Every structure is written in structure tokens, then in C-alpha cells.
Amino acid sequence: MNYSISQKKGLQRLALWTGLWVMSLALVVFGAEFLWDYQVTFSVLAILLNVIIGIMMILTNISYIKSLDDLQKLISLQAMSIALGVAVVGGLAYSALDTTNVIPFDAEISHLVMLIGISYLVSILISNYRYK
Amino acid sequence: MKNRLKVLRAELNFTQADLADKAGVSRQTINAIEKGKFDPSLPLAFKFSEIFDLKIEEIFQPPVKN
Numbered sequence: 001m002n003y004s005i006s007q008k009k010g011l012q013r014l015a016l017w018t019g020l021w022v023m024s025l026a027l028v029v030f031g032a033e034f035l036w037d038y039q040v041t042f043s044v045l046a047i048l049l050n051v052i053i054g055i056m057m058i059l060t061n062i063s064y065i066k067s068l069d070d071l072q073k074l075i076s077l078q079a080m081s082i083a084l085g086v087a088v089v090g091g092l093a094y095s096a097l098d099t100t101n102v103i104p105f106d107a108e109i110s111h112l113v114m115l116i117g118i119s120y121l122v123s124i125l126i127s128n129y130r131y132k
Numbered sequence: 133m134k135n136r137l138k139v140l141r142a143e144l145n146f147t148q149a150d151l152a153d154k155a156g157v158s159r160q161t162i163n164a165i166e167k168g169k170f171d172p173s174l175p176l177a178f179k180f181s182e183i184f185d186l187k188i189e190e191i192f193q194p195p196v197k198n
Contacts, residue, residue, distance in 0.1 A: 003156050069157035070173045071164055131164040 003069065010064040017057040024050040071131060079123040086119040087112065134193045138166045140184045155179045 028046045036042035065076055091112045098107035141151050141162075148166075152159040155176065164170035172180070172192075181188045 002153055003158060004152075007158070069161050070176055071161040071170050072158060074170070128160070131160060131169055 006067060007072075010067050014057070014060050014064045017053065017060045021050070021053045021057045024053045075124060075127040075131065078127055079120050082123040083116050083120040087116045090115050133171045133195055134168065135165060136191055136193075137162070137180065140186070140191065141166075144184070151183070154183050 024046070028043065028050050031046055032038050032043050065073065068076060094107045094112065097103045098105075137151075141148070146154075148159045148162045152162045155162070156179070157176065161170065161172075165172055177188050177192060180191050184191060
């Protein structure tokens, strides 16, 4: 199969699992509030479903990365290392800002997830431009 | 690392997309290799060797040391 076609299919599979994972996370959060009134059994089942779909998403991502060519792998590796660095340094600094009461609000994990996503995206864009 | 990919490709009348298809990589990778921005892995170098029916050292030359 042509490389760009197989890459597109791999990316579609990854997008599908990512979408399902986001929906299952929404089910955990909103389901407890609007569907089952915080009944523990349903929440545990929804979280289990979320974790299982999350594992599928991770496995699909690994297989997608494996299917990339040399340059795309290098670009992904650079972006992931930057995102990981930003997550560790930024996350701990953000947490320190919270524990030392420098910021008036709680450090939310969602902010860190957004920071990781943005740094990954920006480094992918920069690397793609560099190797254009 | 220097390479003759662009010249060899032109001799066979291949576009970057044609060569990318034959080597099983993206067009961006072919472009980056031709411009010397990226060095291919050994398996990919062997693939080029197979496509052009040349030895790897006839396609890629190591950088000249001062």
C-alpha cells in the first residue's frame, strides 16, 4: 500500500480511538452528574470503560508511530521529548505555584494536559516547517 | 551527508512523489534528504540502492573531514 494512504488510514484509526476516549471521559464526568446521580457502581464501570478505550488509544498510537517513516519518526520523537519536558518542568512549577499560594486558584490537571497538547502541536508544526 | 539522490531521480525521470512511493516514505522525507537536512537510516539507504541499482556509497558520500 502507498505510504501516504497507509499513513492516512493509521491516522484515521488513531483519531477514532482518541474520539472514543474523549467521549468515554465525558461519559464519566457528565454521566455521574446527569445520568446515574453519582452511583459508585456506574461510575466505576464508566471509568473502567474509559481506561480500556484509553489503552486501545495508546496501542493504536504506538502502531501509528511504528508505521511512520524515518523523518516522521524523528519529528514525532522530538515533539514528544519537548512535550514530556514541558510536562515535567511546567507541571512541577505550576504545582509549586499552587502549594506556595502564589496563584489564588488550584492547579488543575486539565491545564497541564492542555499545555502538553499545545507544546506537542507547536513542536510538530515547527519541525514540519524545518524539514519542509 | 552529501547525496546524489536528486540527480539519480532526474535521470530516471522520477518525481519526488514517485521516488517516495517506491521507497515507501513521504515526499517530505525525499525532499529533506535531497536538501541534506536529514540523513536516511541504513534500511532506507539500502532501499535507494535497490531502486537505483547502485551501491550505497555511489549514492551517499560521507562529509569531508577537515
